Amino acid sequence: MNAFVHSHALNESESVGDGTRVWAFAHILPGAVIGRDCNICDGVFVENDVVVGDRVTVKCGVQLWDGVTLEDDVFVGPNATFTNDMFPRSGQHPDSYAKTLVQKGASIGGNATILPGVTIGKGAMIGAGSVVTRDVPEYAIVVGNPARITGYANTISQPAVVEPAPVLEEERPKGNVQGVSLHQLTRAVDLRGSLVAGDMNDQVPFNPERFFVVYDVPSIEARGAHAHHQCEQFLVCLNGSVRAIVDDGTNREEYTLDRPDQGLYMPPMIWGTQYRYSPDAVLLVLASHRYDNADYIRNYDDFLRLRNGE
Numbered sequence: 001m002n003a004f005v006h007s008h009a010l011n012e013s014e015s016v017g018d019g020t021r022v023w024a025f026a027h028i029l030p031g032a033v034i035g036r037d038c039n040i041c042d043g044v045f046v047e048n049d050v051v052v053g054d055r056v057t058v059k060c061g062v063q064l065w066d067g068v069t070l071e072d073d074v075f076v077g078p079n080a081t082f083t084n085d086m087f088p089r090s091g092q093h094p095d096s097y098a099k100t101l102v103q104k105g106a107s108i109g110g111n112a113t114i115l116p117g118v119t120i121g122k123g124a125m126i127g128a129g130s131v132v133t134r135d136v137p138e139y140a141i142v143v144g145n146p147a148r149i150t151g152y153a154n155t156i157s158q159p160a161v162v163e164p165a166p167v168l169e170e171e172r173p174k175g176n177v178q179g180v181s182l183h184q185l186t187r188a189v190d191l192r193g194s195l196v197a198g199d200m201n202d203q204v205p206f207n208p209e210r211f212f213v214v215y216d217v218p219s220i221e222a223r224g225a226h227a228h229h230q231c232e233q234f235l236v237c238l239n240g241s242v243r244a245i246v247d248d249g250t251n252r253e254e255y256t257l258d259r260p261d262q263g264l265y266m267p268p269m270i271w272g273t274q275y276r277y278s279p280d281a282v283l284l285v286l287a288s289h290r291y292d293n294a295d296y297i298r299n300y301d302d303f304l305r306l307r308n309g310e
Helices: 300-307
Strands: 068-070 100-102 140-143 148-152 156-158 181-184 186-190 193-197 210-215 223-228 233-239 242-247 252-257 262-266 271-275 282-287
Touching: 148 252, 148 271, 233 242, 233 252, 242 262, 252 262
Parallel strands: 068 100, 156 252
Antiparallel strands: 140 148, 181 262, 186 193, 210 282, 223 271, 233 262, 233 282, 242 252, 242 271
């Protein structure tokens, strides 16, 4: 073991990786596993059934209790609190403790509290002082008590583009996410009211086999969070506003859909998430295929493996 352990630290584990630094008054129990190049700061306590990956930073005053796993490149801010027993009683111990997983590259702000059994997704950002009561999606930014999604990290915001209709295919605005494009639909407004129309295979890039409408969504909820093997989708916000995240495994972008004459095209193999629904939001989704559960990819790591041809 080629790790630095401060003279005032107590390390009882033989599984501390090379290059890791354990600072004063930290205490690591025998069963704990600590990866390479970690920084375990002053006053950290690590229990037996804990796994810490490589290049993890655990700041001062943090306790990692049985059942906690921190994957590679995780950051845990000062005095963040993990818990592993939903109904603790003095002198009473459950047969097994809840498993808490913090996935690769996630960050937890100072004084945040993480309830038992929660999974914090890859690259997520937990705001300082937040109380995390349920799973956090990949790259989500959450704040508050209870913690709610307020945005997504590593995501470029794309402004809506107003263009006259019709728009030629080569002129349609495109971002960095492969195959995703914003389409301007035909709009007519006069004293009798307003009308929006779209031609299939022109303004809408396919002939839909199915549609569904999402509405009455609490603004705190995120929907979608999946990809499709074959199905194409076209999203139009008929009323209110919705934030739409698109992700091709390399690039991530966010679109604000807040007008019925613009539609967001999502080809197959794009990870999509919708969130921040306004209270009056009505989202119409046109789909190129009928519902087939086998066409869904619901796990982000599976999606990344498929995108990479694994």
